Amino acid sequence: MQRRQAEQVAAARVRATGERVTPARLRVLAALLRRGEAASHHELERDLAADAIDRVTLYRVLDWLVGQGLAHRISSADRAWRFTAADRRHDAxxxxxxxxxxxxxxxxxxxxxxxxxxxxxxxxxxxxxxxxxxxxxxxx
Amino acid sequence: MQRRQAEQVAAARVRATGERVTPARLRVLAALLRRGEAASHHELERDLAADAIDRVTLYRVLDWLVGQGLAHRISSADRAWRFTAADRRHDAxxxxxxxxxxxxxxxxxxxxxxxxxxxxxxxxxxxxxxxxxxxxxxxx
DNA sequence: GGTGCAGATGCAACCCTGTTGCGCTTGCAG
DNA sequence: CTGCAAGCGCAACAGGGTTGCATCTGCACC
Incomplete structure (x- = not known):
């Protein structure tokens, strides 16, 4: 997904939850949308390198996104969670x-x-x- | 599997590899055989509590067992490996x-x-x- | 039954992913 | 504008696993 589109979609989805709209949430969700594939915490940290957000905040935002159904958590074999934006049904x-x-x-x-x-x-x-x-x- | 049987089977299998037969390998494989279900490193450590073997050695022995095809490594969602003796075909x-x-x-x-x-x-x-x-x- | 040595073990110290506690900041309802 | 619950950043911690290195030991060969 293109940068602009990702930012707009992210904003819309975060707003739609009715919860607080914060820069961290917007930027993390946009980063997930821009990536087609599942991203580890570390990869996301690199994607957000420009004006980085705190490690812990990133974890908390990811938790929140998963909780809101805006992202999915995948447990991969290397002991690190990976995340994807919830574009499609992930059970299937x-x-x-x-x-x-x-x-x-x-x-x-x-x-x-x-x-x-x-x-x-x-x-x-x-x-x-x-x-x-x-x-x-x-x-x- | 009963204790005696587990020890005998373990000895036979370790010997069959042609590699060194060491107490740690025998005891770890026997412990895996005795358990019906997948055991985490921690659970195995408890099983072997009597005359415990070193944490690191346990990891190395497990790696070796997996490498020899005598055990299988399962990645569970809690970021800890689990191991089973290779009793049956594990793909199936x-x-x-x-x-x-x-x-x-x-x-x-x-x-x-x-x-x-x-x-x-x-x-x-x-x-x-x-x-x-x-x-x-x-x-x- | 020795003996040498590659390979196995034990210990300490480390790395990496993820979490918790806590004081400061901020989105947003009023 | 303002108050404050919710979010954020920092520091410190926790658990699972790995690495480096010195010591020990199975076992092949004598």
């Missing part, structure tokens, strides 16, 4: 994790199966995460 | 992650789909991880 597709560079992105083509009907007695399924691991185009 | 079933207590176990009933045939150009799939999240029987 798989993620790709590159074993070499650690990059995570969405595989829209790969549909995930629905929640398993048959769970062991006493277990309740709430969500499903499908991750394909391999080597991405950049690393191949 | 899903894992369950409890959102409340963080426990991870194998869902043998839930078959995972085969690797997606259609990947974006330049991407190579090497493995597939399917995780069902929810509340386990103990926490319900």
């Amino acid at each position: 597709h798989a993620h790709f994790h590159c074993n070499r560079c650690g990059k995570v992105l969405c595989l829209d083509e790969v549909k995930t199966p629905r929640l398993p009907a048959a769970m062991p007695r006493g277990f309740r399924a709430e969500g499903l995460e499908v991750t394909v691991k391999g080597i991405c185009a950049g690393c191949a | 079933h899903a894992h369950f992650h409890c959102n409340r207590c963080g426990k991870v176990l194998c869902l043998d009933e839930v078959k995972t789909p085969r690797l997606p045939a259609a990947m974006p150009r330049g991407f190579r799939a090497e493995g597939l991880e399917v995780t069902v999240k929810g509340i386990c029987a103990g926490c319900a």
